[in-house]
Structure formats: structure tokens, C-alpha cells
Amino acid sequence: MADDGRYERGLAMMKKVYAGDVVTPPKGAMAFSDLMLEHVFGEVWTREEILSVRERRLLLFGAIAALGEGMPFGIQAKAALKNGELSAEQLREILVQLAPYVGYPRVAGLVGVVEKAIADVASESSS
Numbered sequence: 001m002a003d004d005g006r007y008e009r010g011l012a013m014m015k016k017v018y019a020g021d022v023v024t025p026p027k028g029a030m031a032f033s034d035l036m037l038e039h040v041f042g043e044v045w046t047r048e049e050i051l052s053v054r055e056r057r058l059l060l061f062g063a064i065a066a067l068g069e070g071m072p073f074g075i076q077a078k079a080a081l082k083n084g085e086l087s088a089e090q091l092r093e094i095l096v097q098l099a100p101y102v103g104y105p106r107v108a109g110l111v112g113v114v115e116k117a118i119a120d121v122a123s124e125s126s127s
Contacts, residue, residue: 010042
């Protein structure tokens with residue numbers, strides 16, 4: 001497969017999406033990372049003329065919550081705060097909205113994750 005700049009676009013978009021917090025291995029070190037950067041970030045996330053990064057992130061919150069995955073939810077929450085896409089109040093409201101759809105037990109496990117992301121961003125911004 002010819003490299004048409006997707007890797008570089010993907011790397012730039014990943015840095016934007018995650019506010020520079022997610023470190024990726026060097027190109028060629030892991031086929032999985034290279035493919036993820038090229039496809040997910042170089043082709044999907046870059047389609048901002050259709051859905052914004054914020055809109056894509058909101059969709060991810062639902063999918064991640066439905067899977068019950070706290071760690072990725074926290075990464076998304078922290079990035080949304082750092083990028084100014086969502087406020088702490090809006091993140092908390094996302095949990096209220098998700099609870100009846102994905103289940104209270106799953107969302108209950110995300111409350112602490114969201115509060116940690118809020119505290120971490122507040123701490124980083126006061127440093």
C-alpha cells in the first residue's frame with residue numbers, strides 16, 4: 001500500500017484529538033499503530049467537514065460507555081476538557097444521559113473516571 005501522507009495526517013490528527021497526551025510508537029515499530037494512525041486518524045477523524053472532532057468524541061462516549069470501558073472514556077474526557085470541547089458540567093451531564101441507555105452499573109463505573117479527568121485537567125491548568 002502506497003503511503004500518500006495518511007500516516008502524517010493521522011499523527012497530526014491524533015495529537016489534536018488527544019491534546020498531545022497520547023504517545024505513539026515510531027513509524028514502523030508496530031503495524032497496529034501504523035494502521036490505526038493511517039486509517040482511524042488519517043482517514044476517519046480528518047473528515048471534519050462532515051462531523052467535527054467534538055461531534056465524533058460525543059459518539060465515542062456512547063460507544064465506549066456501552067462497552068463499559070473506563071480507561072478510554074477517561075482519555076476522551078480529559079482530551080475534551082483540554083481541547084475546550086466540553087465543560088466539566090457537560091461531561092457530568094453526558095453520564096446522566098447515558099445511564100438509562102447503557103445501564104446505571106456501567107455509568108456508575110465512569111463517574112470516578114470523569115471526576116479524575118476533571119481534577120487532572122484542573123491540576124494541570126493551575127500548574
